[in-house]
Amino acid sequence: MVRWGLAEDDGQALASASFGGTLAGAGVRNGYTVVLPNSGGQWSQTYDQPELAVEAVAASPDRARSEVQSLLQQIDSFAALLQARQNVPLVSRVTTSTASIAIDDTGVSTSTRIRGILGLAALGLLLSILGAVSFDRVLCRASSRADRRRGNHAV
Known part of the structure; x- marks a missing residue:
């Protein structure tokens, strides 16, 4: 064999x-x-x-x-x-x-490595933006719930 x-x-x-x-x-x-x-x-x-x-x-x-x-x-x-x-x-x-x-x-060629780094940076930026927007929405909802409980209504 x-x-x-x-x-x-x-x-x-x-x-x-x-x-x-x-x-x-x-x-x-x-x-x-x-x-x-x-x-x-x-x-x-x-x-x-x-x-x-x-x-x-x-x-x-x-x-x-x-x-x-x-x-x-x-x-x-x-x-x-x-x-x-x-x-x-x-x-x-x-x-x-x-x-x-x-x-x-x-x-791995230099251009492939650069494209990989740029792609990773773009993904990181996108995830950071999505995280910031989501966190901001959570804070806004919590703030408006607290205002409603206190009886403060935005005009």
Whole structure:
């Protein structure tokens, strides 16, 4: 069974079935996956593609790139170790190569942050106005009730 793991801050990995999306799309902010792609259909699993998909997300693009490069080095070392333990001849050993490393910066842009702050300020202003108007109405009602009880009527 092929599974992937999300690295958590404490260094542990969570095992889970593949969900078919990206880590950033799943809301993961810090972690990685190494997946053997399944080319099977709904009712069968087929792992016939000689490739691994490596993905990492981190606080910065440089940190994500560093994580991917570290994972690729670990994969190379582990593949070499397994083949050496099995006494696979050098000419028959599996080799690895990197197709590409694509960095997608999905962080918050400056304009998005400014729009968020302006929206929050507008919401705060609206709530302040509504609160002041509501409080004023409560005070006016209480004042007019007190006047009616005393017999003072406004002319």
